[in-house]
Amino acid sequence: MRPATLVFLLAAAFFSAARGSEPAAVRFGSIDYVSVDDAADRLGLKVVRLAPQPAVILKDGARPVARLADHSREADLAGLRVFLGDPVVARGGALYVSRTDYLARILPRLRPDLCGLPPRQPRVIAIDPGHGGTDHGASNKALGSMEKTYTLDVSLRLKRLLEGAGYTVVLTRDADYDLSKPIRAEMANRANADLFVSVHFNSLNPNTKTTGVEVLCFPPRSQRSAESWSPGHSDDSEGKVSPVNAFDAWNAILAGALHRRVLDALHDGDRGEKLEHLGVLRELGCPGVLVEPAFISSDSEAAKLATPEFREAIAAALFAGIGDYAQVIRALRPPAIAAPDAGPPPRAVPTRPASP
Numbered sequence: 251m252r253p254a255t256l257v258f259l260l261a262a263a264f265f266s267a268a269r270g271s272e273p274a275a276v277r278f279g280s281i282d283y284v285s286v287d288d289a290a291d292r293l294g295l296k297v298v299r300l301a302p303q304p305a306v307i308l309k310d311g312a313r314p315v316a317r318l319a320d321h322s323r324e325a326d327l328a329g330l331r332v333f334l335g336d337p338v339v340a341r342g343g344a345l346y347v348s349r350t351d352y353l354a355r356i357l358p359r360l361r362p363d364l365c366g367l368p369p370r371q372p373r374v375i376a377i378d379p380g381h382g383g384t385d386h387g388a389s390n391k392a393l394g395s396m397e398k399t400y401t402l403d404v405s406l407r408l409k410r411l412l413e414g415a416g417y418t419v420v421l422t423r424d425a426d427y428d429l430s431k432p433i434r435a436e437m438a439n440r441a442n443a444d445l446f447v448s449v450h451f452n453s454l455n456p457n458t459k460t461t462g463v464e465v466l467c468f469p470p471r472s473q474r475s476a477e478s479w480s481p482g483h484s485d486d487s488e489g490k491v492s493p494v495n496a497f498d499a500w501n502a503i504l505a506g507a508l509h510r511r512v513l514d515a516l517h518d519g520d521r522g523e524k525l526e527h528l529g530v531l532r533e534l535g536c537p538g539v540l541v542e543p544a545f546i547s548s549d550s551e552a553a554k555l556a557t558p559e560f561r562e563a564i565a566a567a568l569f570a571g572i573g574d575y576a577q578v579i580r581a582l583r584p585p586a587i588a589a590p591d592a593g594p595p596p597r598a599v600p601t602r603p604a605s606p
C-alpha cells in the first residue's frame with residue numbers, strides 16, 4: 251500500500267468515526283428534525299433559553315455561537331445572518347432544527363471536523379464575473395453604471411491577489427461578452443477547479459436605499475430556495491441531487507468565510523446567506539457559491555462602487571475569505587506523505603451530508 255493511500259484510509263476512518271455523534275432524527279410532517287438540546291449536548295455547547303418566543307442561544311463557554319427561534323428560518327451563526335432551508339419548530343418546550351440544516355448549515359460552521367472527508371485543498375480557483383455582453387445585469391440608472399462592468403473589475407482584482415499568493419486562477423470571462431450559466435460551471439470543471447466564486451452585485455430596483463452583503467448557496471436536495479417562501483411563490487424543492495450537492499457542507503463553509511470578510515470590510519449591512527437553485531452552481535464538481543458584496547441599486551453603494559478603492563476592498567475581502575476557507579481545509583485534511591511513486595494525492599469523494 252502506498253503511504254499516501256494509508257493516510258487517506260486513516261483519515262476516512264477518523265471522519266466516519268466522528269460522524270457517529272449525530273443526534274437521532276424525529277419526523278415532523280415530511281421532514282426529519284433533530285433536537286437542538288441533543289445536538290448542543292453532543293457538540294459540548296450550552297443552551298440558553300429565551301422568552302417569550304421559544305428561542306435559544308447556543309454558547310461555547312461564554313461565547314455565543316448560534317441563535318435559533320421557533321417558526322423561523324433566520325438564524326445567527328457566529329454573528330452572521332443565515333437563512334436555513336426549513337423553519338425551526340418547537341415541540342414540548344424544546345426546539346428542533348431540520349436534520350438537513352443541522353448537517354449542511356449548522357455543523358459545517360460550528361464543527362467542520364464532523365462534516366466528513368474534506369474536498370481538495372484549493373489550488374485552482376475559478377472566478378466567475380457575473381453577466382457580460384448583452385446581459386448587463388442590474389444597473390443604476392442615476393449613476394449610469396452596470397453590474398457586468400463591476401463584476402469583471404472586481405474579478406480581475408481578485409485574480410491578481412490570488413495569483414500573487416500562488417493560486418492558479420481561471421476566469422470564466424475576461425472581457426465583455428455573453429456567457430451562459432451552465433458553461434461557467436463547465437469551464438470550472440474542465441479546469442479541474444477546487445473552488446468556484448461567482449461575483450455579482452445586488453439590486454432591489456426601484457428601492458435605492460437597501461445596502462449590504464448577500465451570499466447564495468445551492469439548496470441541499472429537498473430544500474426550497476429562499477425566494478420560494480415569499481408570498482405568491484410555491485415549494486420549488488428538487489427531488490434529485492445535483493453535482494454541487496456533493497459539497498453542501500463545504501459550500502456552507504465557503505459562504506461563511508466570504509460572508510464574514512465582506513461584512514467586516516464593508517460594514518454596509520448583512521442581508522444574509524440564502525439558498526437559490528442557481529444554474530451557475532448546479533453542475534459544479536467543487537465547492538462554489540455566489541456572492542453579492544453590495545447593492546448597485548443603492549445610490550450610496552453604487553457611488554462607492556464607482557471608486558477603485560471600494561472595488562479593491564471587495565476583492566481583498568473575497569481574497570481573505572478564500573484564504574480562510576483554505577485554512578479550514580488545511581486544518582482538516584492531513585497532507586499526503588510524498589513518495590516517489592505516490593503520484594498525485596488521492597482525489598477524495600467528499601462525504602455529502604445525508605439528506606432526508
Ligand SMILES: [Zn+2]
Nearest residue numbers: 380387450451
Ligand atoms: Zn447578477
